[in-house]
Amino acid sequence: MADRCGPHPETRLMPQGQCCDNHHARPAVARVLVQSDDTGKVYADLCAVCYHQFQADRQLDELAAYLASNFQAPGPVIIH
Ligand SMILES: [Zn+2]
Numbered sequence: 327m328a329d330r331c332g333p334h335p336e337t338r339l340m341p342q343g344q345c346c347d348n349h350h351a352r353p354a355v356a357r358v359l360v361q362s363d364d365t366g367k368v369y370a371d372l373c374a375v376c377y378h379q380f381q382a383d384r385q386l387d388e389l390a391a392y393l394a395s396n397f398q399a400p401g402p403v404i405i406h
Pocket of ligand 1: 346347348349352372373374375376377
């Protein structure tokens with residue numbers, strides 16, 4: 327791949343003039359990697375509001391993964 331430059335450019339500052347993918351009237355502040363697979367990488371350009379939401383969602387995902395891997399669901403409760 328020729329476009330691999332720098333260590334994991336998952337989030338990078340936007341060049342001037344880009345607009346948010348969701349709000350076309352707002353300037354984008356960040357470009358984030360939203361998909362990476364065999365077919366390539368998909369980036370989203372996000373404004374400040376969307377970027378904040380993206381970070382919040384990602385933290386929730388990480389929290390859910392952490393909880394799933396560290397805490398077993400309790401077994402069936404047996405009532406005598
Ligand atoms: Zn936006």
